[in-house]
Amino acid sequence: MLATALSALRIAFRSVMRSKLRALLTILGILIGVAAVVIVTALGTGVQDKVVKSIQSLGSNTILIISRPAQRSGARGKAGVGGRMTEADGQAILREATSVAAVVPMVSAPAQVVFGDRNTSTAVIGTTRDYLKVRSYELERGEMWTETDERLKTKVCVMGATTAANLFGSVDPVGQIVRIGKYPFRVVGTLERKGQSLGGEDPDDRLLMPVGSFRARVLHLPAGRVWLLMASATDVDTTARAEAQIRAILLQRHNITDEDDPDFVIHTQAEFMQLQEQIFGTLQLLLVGIAVVSLVVGGIGVMNIMLVSVTERTREIGIRMAIGAREGDIMIQFLIEALVLCSLGGLSGTVVGLAAIQAMVVSLGWNMILPPQALIAALATSATIGVVFGFFPARRAARLDPIEALHHE
Amino acid sequence: MEPIIEMVGVEKDYASGPVVVRALIDAHITVNEGEFVAIVGPSGSGKSTLMNIIGCLDRPSRGTYRLAGYDVGSRSNNARAVLRNRLIGFVFQGFNLLPRTTALENVELPLVYRGQRAKHRRAHARAVLAQVGLADRVDHTPNQLSGGQQQRVAIARALVTDPPLLLADEPTGNLDTRTSDEILALLQRLNRERSLTIVLVTHESDVALCASRVITMRDGHVRSDVRQSSPRDAGEAAARAQSEPEPTSARPGGE
Ligand SMILES: Nc1ncnc2c1ncn2[C@@H]1O[C@H](COP(=O)(O)OP(=O)(O)OP(=O)(O)O)[C@@H](O)[C@H]1O
Numbered sequence: 227m228l229a230t231a232l233s234a235l236r237i238a239f240r241s242v243m244r245s246k247l248r249a250l251l252t253i254l255g256i257l258i259g260v261a262a263v264v265i266v267t268a269l270g271t272g273v274q275d276k277v278v279k280s281i282q283s284l285g286s287n288t289i290l291i292i293s294r295p296a297q298r299s300g301a302r303g304k305a306g307v308g309g310r311m312t313e314a315d316g317q318a319i320l321r322e323a324t325s326v327a328a329v330v331p332m333v334s335a336p337a338q339v340v341f342g343d344r345n346t347s348t349a350v351i352g353t354t355r356d357y358l359k360v361r362s363y364e365l366e367r368g369e370m371w372t373e374t375d376e377r378l379k380t381k382v383c384v385m386g387a388t389t390a391a392n393l394f395g396s397v398d399p400v401g402q403i404v405r406i407g408k409y410p411f412r413v414v415g416t417l418e419r420k421g422q423s424l425g426g427e428d429p430d431d432r433l434l435m436p437v438g439s440f441r442a443r444v445l446h447l448p449a450g451r452v453w454l455l456m457a458s459a460t461d462v463d464t465t466a467r468a469e470a471q472i473r474a475i476l477l478q479r480h481n482i483t484d485e486d487d488p489d490f491v492i493h494t495q496a497e498f499m500q501l502q503e504q505i506f507g508t509l510q511l512l513l514v515g516i517a518v519v520s521l522v523v524g525g526i527g528v529m530n531i532m533l534v535s536v537t538e539r540t541r542e543i544g545i546r547m548a549i550g551a552r553e554g555d556i557m558i559q560f561l562i563e564a565l566v567l568c569s570l571g572g573l574s575g576t577v578v579g580l581a582a583i584q585a586m587v588v589s590l591g592w593n594m595i596l597p598p599q600a601l602i603a604a605l606a607t608s609a610t611i612g613v614v615f616g617f618f619p620a621r622r623a624a625r626l627d628p629i630e631a632l633h634h635e
Numbered sequence: 636m637e638p639i640i641e642m643v644g645v646e647k648d649y650a651s652g653p654v655v656v657r658a659l660i661d662a663h664i665t666v667n668e669g670e671f672v673a674i675v676g677p678s679g680s681g682k683s684t685l686m687n688i689i690g691c692l693d694r695p696s697r698g699t700y701r702l703a704g705y706d707v708g709s710r711s712n713n714a715r716a717v718l719r720n721r722l723i724g725f726v727f728q729g730f731n732l733l734p735r736t737t738a739l740e741n742v743e744l745p746l747v748y749r750g751q752r753a754k755h756r757r758a759h760a761r762a763v764l765a766q767v768g769l770a771d772r773v774d775h776t777p778n779q780l781s782g783g784q785q786q787r788v789a790i791a792r793a794l795v796t797d798p799p800l801l802l803a804d805e806p807t808g809n810l811d812t813r814t815s816d817e818i819l820a821l822l823q824r825l826n827r828e829r830s831l832t833i834v835l836v837t838h839e840s841d842v843a844l845c846a847s848r849v850i851t852m853r854d855g856h857v858r859s860d861v862r863q864s865s866p867r868d869a870g871e872a873a874a875r876a877q878s879e880p881e882p883t884s885a886r887p888g889g890e
Pocket residue numbers: 649650651656657658676677678679680681682683684685
């Protein structure tokens with residue numbers, strides 16, 4: 227059987243070479259399908275990778291608690307601005323919720339930051355030391371402000387990498403004094419660059435200060451009032467439990483009886499993840515659909531050519547049968563021919579696809595990732611197409627009657 | 636001597652539409668090893684039908700046919716393919732060589748289906764091509780060969796498996812007289828030297844005269860079955876033709 231398979235392979239190549247143009251057009255059908263699959267997969271995986279990374283950069287166990295006015299009736303208030311959430315709520319959550327590892331308050335405002343003759347506008351955020359832990363930032367230089375700073379509302383700040391670069395260039399910001407509004411602030415540290423962003427927000431363009439300092443010097447707010455609490459669950463898996471605990475604590479503290487109308491909203495990363503998975507699930511389905519359609523079209527081309535080939539070579543089949551070819555021998559011969567066509571299409575399609583990806587990455591700077599499994603899948607699929615669409619013509623050839631085949635003109 | 640072909644009451648019907656054509660009726664034929672049988676008869680008398688059954692390309696509608704002891708009628712398509720490969724060499728009127736394929740590769744082909752290794756096949760095919768006088772034509776494709784040469788390639792292909800039985804349906808039908816004689820001389824030599832059993836269909840009495848036995852068909856029946864004590868020697872005729880400077884032209888067969 228090996229000898230027949232080898233000789234069938236040779237016959238197949240020869241037959242492909244014999245009608246070059248026809249083979250080329252058939253191969254083109256498969257090539258386009260496979261190249262499309264490869265390119266689209268790389269594009270999809272690239273985008274997904276980027277989104278997943280930016281979601282993860284937020285910390286996948288992060289929980290956002292946004293304050294808003296309770297609304298028994300009428301229009302919705304602007305989220306965050308109204309409401310009566312306080313730092314004390316945050317402390318209560320940290321104390322009572324067993325699945326919460328850290329809670330930080332958050333208030334923010336855009337502001338001009340001035341150093342010497344340079345200035346930049348950035349998001350000024352009032353928070354506590356744990357902000358770094360909750361948002362998984364690392365310090366690059368200097369250190370975080372102290373608890374004493376928080377108690378005394380000292381004028382200190384920590385800068386994101388972009389903000390620091392905008393203001394200081396290559397000068398070391400640590401120990402320098404910047405001005406925000408009327409007040410001078412001492413820079414005690416800078417943050418390591420994160421680089422990923424979700425929805426255009428640059429995580430490295432910000433300035434952090436103790437929340438008390440923020441309320442005293444940047445934006446006057448009632449004592450203790452925060453717009454946002456950011457909590458992190460003890461683990462990714464406990465996020466849902468942490469969310470439930472937080473909800474219960476806040477409902478109780480705010481004396482809210484109507485559970486459907488609280489004065490806060492809770493968002494978790496799991497929601498974003500879910501949404502993201504939903505979107506990509508749909509996208510993936512679409513891609514698979516396109517891939518299947520284009521490959522089926524290519525496969526029909528292969529089947530068509532193989533049927534023509536069987537008809538053209540009916541006499542040859544008759545001769546082979548007369549001198550002892552079994553049905554399986556004939557079948558293998560034509561299956562291998564279809565396989566050769568499809569594999570050539572698959573290989574060249576992969577090469578074209580890879581070249582196109584390279585070109586797009588270089589010229590458009592797109593983030594494209596081709597998982598190696600996708601390559602293997604593309605090749606395996608084209609081979610499968612060969613077998614599936616080659617099967618019918620090959621069977622037709624194998625079932626020819628030798629006498630009729632011999633007398634075929 | 637062992638009988639290689641044993642037919643008992645073999646019949647073949649063809650259903651063409653509502654009509655049933657009885658192409659072969661109650662054939663009782665026994666052929667022993669080493670015989671050279673010619674089958675003659677008018678067109679449509681059932682010669683090819685008989686040959687197809689002998690050649691295991693078709694199964695009888697009724698009756699039993701044994702080839703070298705194997706009951707062919709009860710065997711599957713694949714089993715008959717194996718029997719053809721093991722026991723029979725075919726030579727056709729139209730040569731039936733694979734186009735665009737060298738003489739060597741054509742002759743190798745039956746060995747491919749025996750699963751022999753390429754090196755082995757090639758050496759063997761070369762040797763058989765030399766035996767039929769085509770040692771210097773191994774790399775020619777059919778369209779580069781004359782009709783006589785093509786038929787020699789076909790005979791080499793039939794012989795390469797060393798079968799006990801050679802079937803030839805009008806092997807000289809596409810050849811001129813002199814080339815026919817050369818081919819017949821080759822067949823007679825093979826029959827004599829290897830005691831190869833040959834069954835040959837022909838329209839020409841000159842060809843039939845070369846056989847040791849002549850079966851005459853008519854309307855699907857075997858009409859007569861006679862032995863010829865002194866067959867015509869085709870080799871002698873060919874040699875005589877060679878000495879006379881008569882121009883010869885081989886007509887290549889329909890491909
Ligand atoms: N596949 C078939 N279907 C229907 N009828 C057939 C078939 N093959 C042969 N026949 C009929 O069977 C009869 C015998 O045909 P066969 O081919 O055996 O004749 P033959 O003796 O070989 O003739 P020729 O000398 O012209 O080759 C004819 O009447 C023919 O029409």
